Amino acid sequence: MTADVITTLRTQDRSICVIGLGYVGLPTACLLTRAGHVVHGVDIDSDLVSQLNNGGVDSPEVDLDALISQSLAQSLTVSEKPTQADVFMICVPTPVTVHRAADLRAITAAVDSIVPVLERGNLVIIESTCPVGTTRNLVAERLAANGLRHGEDFDLCYCPERVLPGNSIQELTGNSRAIGGTTPAAALRAAEVYRSFCHGELRCTTDLAAEMCKLMENSYRDVNIAIANTFACIAEDAGVDVREAIELANMHPRVDILSPGPGVGGHCIPVDPWFLIEGFPEVTEVLLAARQRNDAQGERLFASLQEHADLQPGQSLAILGAAYKGDIDDPRESPTWQVVAAARAAGLTVHVHDPLVGLCSVHGEQVHEALDAVLRNADAAMIMTDHSEYRILPADIFASLMRGCWVADGRSVLDAAAVADTGVNVLVLGGPTALSSTPQVVAARA
Ligand code: SAJ
Numbered sequence: 001m002t003a004d005v006i007t008t009l010r011t012q013d014r015s016i017c018v019i020g021l022g023y024v025g026l027p028t029a030c031l032l033t034r035a036g037h038v039v040h041g042v043d044i045d046s047d048l049v050s051q052l053n054n055g056g057v058d059s060p061e062v063d064l065d066a067l068i069s070q071s072l073a074q075s076l077t078v079s080e081k082p083t084q085a086d087v088f089m090i091c092v093p094t095p096v097t098v099h100r101a102a103d104l105r106a107i108t109a110a111v112d113s114i115v116p117v118l119e120r121g122n123l124v125i126i127e128s129t130c131p132v133g134t135t136r137n138l139v140a141e142r143l144a145a146n147g148l149r150h151g152e153d154f155d156l157c158y159c160p161e162r163v164l165p166g167n168s169i170q171e172l173t174g175n176s177r178a179i180g181g182t183t184p185a186a187a188l189r190a191a192e193v194y195r196s197f198c199h200g201e202l203r204c205t206t207d208l209a210a211e212m213c214k215l216m217e218n219s220y221r222d223v224n225i226a227i228a229n230t231f232a233c234i235a236e237d238a239g240v241d242v243r244e245a246i247e248l249a250n251m252h253p254r255v256d257i258l259s260p261g262p263g264v265g266g267h268c269i270p271v272d273p274w275f276l277i278e279g280f281p282e283v284t285e286v287l288l289a290a291r292q293r294n295d296a297q298g299e300r301l302f303a304s305l306q307e308h309a310d311l312q313p314g315q316s317l318a319i320l321g322a323a324y325k326g327d328i329d330d331p332r333e334s335p336t337w338q339v340v341a342a343a344r345a346a347g348l349t350v351h352v353h354d355p356l357v358g359l360c361s362v363h364g365e366q367v368h369e370a371l372d373a374v375l376r377n378a379d380a381a382m383i384m385t386d387h388s389e390y391r392i393l394p395a396d397i398f399a400s401l402m403r404g405c406w407v408a409d410g411r412s413v414l415d416a417a418a419v420a421d422t423g424v425n426v427l428v429l430g431g432p433t434a435l436s437s438t439p440q441v442v443a444a445r446a
Contacts (some may be wrong), residue, residue, distance in 0.1 A: 010398040011192035013123060014038055017085035019110045021078070023330075024127060024161050025091030026057075027064055028167040030071035039071075040085065041078040042113070052078040060329050060356060064168050077368045091127045091161070093267060100274045102131050104138065109141040116414075120144050125190055127161050128216050131275045134158075134180050135207040136233070143308050155186035158207040159194065160214035166328045176201035182209025213401045214364035218272035224258050229297050232260035232430030239382055242430030245413055246363060262410030263298040264333020265324025265396065270294065270333060298335040299342045301408050301429050302382065306346060308427055309406035310378040311366050313347025317439035318378035318402070321385025322354035322367045325412070329356040336384045337363050352380070355389045370403055379404035386411035396422040405439040 014037055021043040023215045029041040043049055051057050055381040056068045072078075080089065092106040107128055109294050126135050140150045150156035150444060156230070158180040163171045177194060181187025187204035194202055205213075217267065228246065235242035246257045264270045273287040311317070324334035336352065350365075353374040357367050368374050371393075380400060383390055390411075395418035398407050408412040408427040409416065416426035416434035421441035429431050 003036075005155065006284040011189070011196065013086040013189070013193055015085040016040070016043060016087040016089060017082045017114070017117075018089045018091060019043075019082060019390065020090060020092035020106075020111065020128070021045075022091065022093065023165050023168065024091075024163055024172075026052075026068065027163070027172055027267075028089065028091060028127075028161070029076060030067045031169070031172055032073055032193075033071040033076040033199040034067065037193075037196065039076050040053040040083050041076060042080065042082050043078070043412070044080060044109075046080060049078050049080055061168055062164065064298070067169060071325040078271060081115045083228050084115050084119065086126065088114045088118070089125045089127060090114075094130050094271075096271050098273045101278055102275050104130060104134065107134070109140065110144060111139050114147045115208050115356070116142060118143060118148060118154065120148060120153045123157065123186065123189055123193070124150070124154060124158050124191070125157045127159055129160060129218075129272055129275070130158075131279050132208055132211045135180070135211060140182070150243045151183045151186070154206070155189050156182045157190040158210045159190055160210055162217070164332060173198055174200050176203065176392050178210040178213050179204045180207040181205075182207050192357070202217055205290065209274045214446050215272050215276050218268050219276055219290075222264060222269050222273050222294060223286060224262070225264055226293040228258045228260040229293050231257065232297075235430050239432065241428075241432055259295065259411075261335075261386075262301045262382075262429060263338065264294040265334040265336075266330075267333055273313070287322075295338070297429075298339040298384070298410070301410050302339050302426075304384060305380055305406060305427055308433070309404055311348060311380055312345065314349070315352065315379035315404075316349040316377065317343045318354045318374045319343075319350060320354075320371070320374070320381060320383045320390055321387060321411075322362060322385070323358045324366075325384050325443045326386035326390055327356070329354075331356070331360075331362045331367065333386070335364075337365065339384060340365055340380065348379075354385065371397075375401040377401075377403045380406045380408070382408045382410060383413055384410050386413050390414070397420045398422070398424040399440055403441070 003081040016037045017026050017040045018143040019042045021041050029039050033039045057064045090110045092110045094432040095103045097103050110412045162175045179187045179191045191202045232242045249255050277284045350372040352367050353371050354367050359369050390413045405424050419426050420434040423436045423438050425435050
């Protein structure tokens with residue numbers, strides 16, 4: 001917790017309505033409450049609203065859990081409808097459709113929901129990632145239904161967030177931010193609101209530049225992950241350990257190659273580049289190629305495992321990792337689901353394990369908490385997520401439970417040589433396969 005949170009507000013904007021209480025909106029509403037604002041949180045998820053009105057939700061982030069409880073005990077109120085306020089902050093999801101087009105229905109619905117309570121002199125802030133021009137076009141047009149014009153009757157801003165899930169409070173209070181306004185005065189006004197809880201640099205700019213910078217940040221990361229994945233594919237064919245080669249290359253003072261993996265998940269990195277590709281198709285071939293490389297990684301690793309282990313219809317595959325990245329509990333938009341679909345299409349029985357996502361069903365797929373049950377009698381296994389728990393698995397766990405003798409390690413979390421010594425071969429994404437001198441294929445265990 002930062003001790004230097006400003007408790008005496010330097011802005012005239014005291015009451016704030018935060019619409020969308022997800023992994024960005026809820027911590028933001030709590031931080032604004034802690035900073036002294038009177039905050040009302042809004043979400044269309046009635047179960048979430050009732051959970052919050054009954055004391056809070058379980059977050060894997062311990063400090064966030066405490067902040068939510070404190071805020072609800074302090075003055076944070078929550079409902080399914082916006083109330084009048086000085087400031088409206090919209091933090092709703094903006095996915096892409098199956099055709100990779102921006103799906104702005106949640107933003108449109110959120111904007112429409114504040115039209116009845118929008119008043120002259122208000123400030124409206126969009127935080128959700130959106131195509132360049134959305135704020136001053138789509139949002140402004142919908143808000144005009146109230147007869148009010150942005151820049152004259154109310155202020156309109158676009159202020160993207162940079163929260164890395166799993167470290168929300170530190171990221172929201174410490175990261176710098178672009179504060180985009182459709183007028184300079186609007187940006188300065190929004191900066192005062194963010195200054196109440198954020199001690200990072202607040203850089204005022206236009207709404208267009210702020211929308212563009214958000215998409216650039218995540219597209220940049222997607223392309224850099226794709227470069228790492230390209231090098232991994234080359235290394236496999238060249239017989240090189242890509243992680244050793246990356247470590248060597250990153251010794252260069254101006255090289256910083258990221259880590260290869262079996263796909264890019266989450267609601268942002270694999271999504272945001274599509275907003276630029278959709279808007280500027282003639283010049284975004286690099287972004288498109290990166291998306292295609294990253295999206296191919298999971299099935300590429302599965303196909304290689306299928307070949308090495310000679311997997312046949314009716315056999316079983318254990319998949320370790322439902323979350324889209326290590327040490328978080330969010331399975332949405334995870335590359336795991338592409339691999340599950342490919343394995344099922346190959347006639348395999350699939351069981352998915354995740355220590356953090358826990359016992360639940362995602363996209364109709366059961367996620368299990370008990371690793372031994374998922375591994376028992378499996379004909380092959382695939383590690384999709386770099387959870388810390390997988391890095392400390394005993395080397396013999398696969399030999400002691402599985403029927404087959406092949407494991408594909410998509411995140412290089414295993415000590416492949418130690419596992420190979422137990423009679424199980426390890427197919428490492430981007431790295432040399434660790435072959436066992438005595439591969440074990442054992443009869444099904446009771
Ligand atoms: N990944 C790799 N290799 C890497 C890094 C990541 O394969 O070297 C994969 C991860 O396994 C995961 C996916 O990429 O599946 C995305 O993970 P991430 O940690 O790169 O990003 P997010 O989605 O958790 O958070 C990103 C962050 N953006 C940037 O780092 C530029 C965060 O700051 C943003 O706030 C967030 O997107 C967002 O909401 O936009």
